Amino acid sequence: MRGDFKARRAPQRPPWALTEEAFLGACSRCGECIPVCPTRIIVVVRGYPEVDFKRGECSFCGACATACKHGALLRAGNESTPWTIRAQVAENCLARHGVECRVCGDPCAVAAIRFSPRLGGPPLPEVDAGSCTGCGACVASCPAAAITLK
Numbered sequence: 001m002r003g004d005f006k007a008r009r010a011p012q013r014p015p016w017a018l019t020e021e022a023f024l025g026a027c028s029r030c031g032e033c034i035p036v037c038p039t040r041i042i043v044v045v046r047g048y049p050e051v052d053f054k055r056g057e058c059s060f061c062g063a064c065a066t067a068c069k070h071g072a073l074l075r076a077g078n079e080s081t082p083w084t085i086r087a088q089v090a091e092n093c094l095a096r097h098g099v100e101c102r103v104c105g106d107p108c109a110v111a112a113i114r115f116s117p118r119l120g121g122p123p124l125p126e127v128d129a130g131s132c133t134g135c136g137a138c139v140a141s142c143p144a145a146a147i148t149l150k
């Protein structure tokens with residue numbers, strides 16, 4: 001049990017969520033944000049909504065925030081930032097282990113994943129944090145499950 005708590009990652013709430021403490025206070029667990037998501041990436045974990053990028057990407061349509069009547073997902077306006085998470089590539093990326101792979105670059109609509117040539121191995125993916133929107137489209141594409149949003 002103790003190990004479970006230590007290993008537990010921070011939940012990825014839907015876009016425009018309040019800070020975690022405030023979110024837990026505001027969210028009524030009504031589930032209204034879940035069926036309105038066109039990409040079906042919002043799931044319930046321990047009673048509260050979370051985003052699961054293994055199911056797909058966020059299009060930032062705003063439907064979840066509009067559906068939230070309790071202010072837990074608070075979109076101030078069209079310009080408000082949905083979240084600050086960005087894609088990160090982990091050590092188990094196939095290209096880091098000598099396997100040619102550029103799969104994750106294809107679904108990225110803003111071309112934030114670039115492949116830098118290097119001597120002695122296939123090009124490595126590098127995420128341009130300035131371009132990455134945190135949409136998560138790259139996550140499910142990776143055959144090694146090496147991409148997370150942080």
Ligand code: SF4
Nearest residue numbers: 037058059061062064
């Ligand atoms: S903004 Fe749209 S696509 Fe993204 S989680 Fe909310 S409902 Fe789903």
Ligand code: SF4
Nearest residue numbers: 108132133135136138
């Ligand atoms: S999270 Fe979205 S924008 Fe960022 S690298 Fe992945 S696909 Fe591109």
Ligand code: SF4
Nearest residue numbers: 093094101103104142
């Ligand atoms: S798809 Fe995954 S394994 Fe392939 S280059 Fe991208 S991060 Fe590495």
